[in-house]
Amino acid sequence: MRENTTGTELLAWYDQNARVLPWRVPPGSDATPDPYRIWMSEIMLQQTTVAAVKTYFERFTSLWPTVADLASAEDAAVMGEWAGLGYYARARNLLKCARAVVSDHGGAFPDTEEALLTLPGIGPYTAAAIASIAFNRPAPVMDGNIERVMSRxxxxxxxxxxxxxxxxxxxxxxxxxxxxGDHAQALMDLGATICTPKSPACGICPLMGACTARKAGIAADLPRKMPKKPKPTRFGYVYLARRADGALLLETRPGKGLLGGMLALPTSDWSDAPTPAPPIDADWHDPNLEVRHTFTHFHLRLALRLADLPQDAAPERGTFAPMDKFAPSTLPTVFRKAFDLGRSVNIDGASAKG
Incomplete structure (x- = not known):
């Protein structure tokens, strides 16, 4: 049968060409895949490249080696370590899921798609990936790479x-x-290294003989996609306020919504016509600078406002973070851009030196 032949050729290729990844058990190994590490990697890899994830994965699994360790972690610590990886709802769901595994499943991930789907933040793709890779269940895993391979x-x-x-x-x-599990990872690797979005290397593909699109001469044109709608642009204000001792005014964003639960600089609303919303009554300076950032569904432009505050300043919202205890890396990228931009100018708008 075509399916049997294709599967045999694919696994033979994978045995020789599998990518070395920190969460992966290589083919032929006697080691057993760790569901916790598989789950962690799959959550991090959603909408994010392998190259970007590796460092975060290694840091997370070093800080919290087991699901029980992660479940008992402080929310702020986890959110701070996630900063820069984007799609912050994943970090909130990471904690919810870890705690559900510990409280409802005795600290062990369930081994079926159906049971995995009951956990927070686990959808059909992630459930299939964990069931297949961690528990060797014949669950079809569908990510962008595999969709591309199937379409061709x-x-x-x-x-x-x-x-x-x-x-x-x-x-x-x-x-x-x-x-x-190896079959699913083989398809992922094939899509990532050979059956790539542009200029697929059909001449060295282990499935070239079975590929219908290659025979038709349209492999590089697939998969076809519906035209994307243009992203709208939203506007707002971002406020960088420093107290006399150098402490920075920060706030924690609401738990739900974009960047929910993350440490942030105070901002106004983000809309077509934002209303200024400074966190404290102060002499706010306009350096005529703006932060530009792009999210999945819209572009954002934030006008920067700066203020030096007295030591006894009492903001309407937010708290002051001493600079010796504040790490800019804990801020989401859009606010780190604002912080870096604000640091490049003095309060009077002149370029900072040193």
Whole structure:
């Protein structure tokens, strides 16, 4: 059968070419995959590259080696370590999930897709990945790499996301009962290294003989995608206030919503016509600078406002963080940009020296 031949060729290729990743048990190893590490990596890899995730994964698993360690961690510590990785709802769900595993499952991840789907922050893809890779369940795993491989292998010309159901049907048919976890990781590696979005290396692909799109000469054109809608631009104000002793005024964003629960500089609303909302009555200086940042669904432009505050300043919101206890790296990227921009000028707008 085509499926059996394809699976055999793919696993043989994977055995020789598997990527070395800190969360992965290499093919042929006697080690058992750790569900905690698989889960952690899959959450971090959502909408994020392997290169960006490696350092965060190694730091997180060093600080919190087990799911129980993570479950007992302080929220602020976890959110601070996550800063810069983006998509901060993942960090909130990371904590919720770890605590649910400890409180509801005795500290052990459930081993089926159905049970994994009941945990916070785990959707169909993550559940299938954990079940397959950590527990060797024949669950079809569907990420962007695998969707691309399926669309080319079976020449599916219906644009994404409309083609997702049929791509999953194909992936389900190909998923073997023997080494399903290695099969899923092999497809991921194939998409990441050979069946790439642009200029796929069809000439060295282990599945070249079975690839329908290659035979039709359109492999590089697939998968087709629906046209993207242009991103809107939102505006706002960001406030950088320093107390006489150098302490910086910070606030924790609301638990829900964009950047929820993260340490941040005070801001106004973000909208088409934002209303200034300084956190304290002060002589705010306009250095005629703005921070620009792009989120998944919109562009953001924040006008910077600066103020030096007296030692007895009493802000309406937020708290002061002494500079010797504040690490800019704990701020989300948009606020770190604002912090760095504000540090580059004096309160009168002149460029800072030293």
């Amino acid at each position: 292998l079976f020449c599916v010309e219906t644009p994404l996301p409309k083609s997702k159901p049929v791509l999953k049907v194909h992936a389900t048919r190909l998923t073997p009962t023997h080494r399903p």
